[in-house]
Amino acid sequence: MNDLSTRKIAELAEAVAWRRAATEMAATTTSDEGALELVELFFFAYRDFVGDADRLLENYGFGRAHHRVLHFVSRRPGLAIAGLLEILRITKQSLNRVLKQLLEAGFVEAREGVLDRRQRLLYPTPQGAKLARDLAALQTARFLKVMDELPPAARGAASEFLFAMIDYDERERVRAHLACAKAAGAAP
Amino acid sequence: MNDLSTRKIAELAEAVAWRRAATEMAATTTSDEGALELVELFFFAYRDFVGDADRLLENYGFGRAHHRVLHFVSRRPGLAIAGLLEILRITKQSLNRVLKQLLEAGFVEAREGVLDRRQRLLYPTPQGAKLARDLAALQTARFLKVMDELPPAARGAASEFLFAMIDYDERERVRAHLACAKAAGAAP
């Protein structure tokens, strides 16, 4: 039995133990105390979730802002500036500094819009696509591991749960974004 | 039929529609494409989750950093500086600026440790406790609403899912923190 399987067993035991605890407090999950636990779990989960990528980005001299831009450009190639601003909810001035660095470093390229020549449509370069894949791999790995730990019945629930956490008014936009990204991802 | 119930029905329909979509792609949830969707849903969910509190904090001239400090001090009264630094994963210099403002504004107070007089144990003032409650109410309201939208079977799954998202090495610490906070919350 190697370290990996020992670790694996420990993690599964971990998951089982937590599942028991979660079940026990299932009744209180809809209470304030249960909800407060969720608030903190969400904080810790997000902290660790972005931590993986942060470490990789350091090697490139990039930060989280670069990651977000690269990610969404890669997932939705041909995205215009305005679309990116809407997703990221930052000002164009703030985006510009980060985007300029990604353009200069050759991770993203901008092409003139065909329908509307004022637009600058953003695409990842091969180098950018590679980094985006590497970053995404870290994060999807975490999710795939989580799905592996969770009982099958709870797997679909994660997606439902996260979607329900999004502002009601934003859901349509997010759904459209995901559909677009899916289509773009299926193409190559 | 008032606006509220119309909205409520729309949201439930929303939830049902998404549940169908989530179930359809349940098979792909363990695939890379499904995991990529989760990555983005997590981003959007967190963005909206912190957005609520941000708006309230503006009225006080505080930011997210203040929120985090106030939150953890309120949830774990008597927390020492070192404990806070470990939870927030920031440097003491960074904490100090924010903490100083909270102390001066009378939202947090520090008492000399009884067992170890070098420690400064942090407590919320009544005013601080009130703000912490108001902020927490916004966030727990979102979770309670989500739990209401979700089918009962998926409710416990949210907690399991978030816990599984946390770094393995951090889980014990988080569990201890939650237990401690729960005990502190039960006392008064």
Place this chain on the structure above:
DNA sequence: TATTTACGTCAACTATATTGACATAAATCT
């Protein structure tokens, strides 16, 4: 032709974090 839209840019500013160096008082080890 007039207006709006999509974008770029300069400037000043804020918030949140970092590293590094140094200080102090209390606890603890030898």
Place this chain on the structure above:
DNA sequence: AGATTTATGTCAATATAGTTGACGTAAATA
């Protein structure tokens, strides 16, 4: 008792990510 470690505070310089406001330009549109 003296040396060391620990918990904390503080000064300074710097980085990153964001903001508001003002102004410019080219292309689309009314």
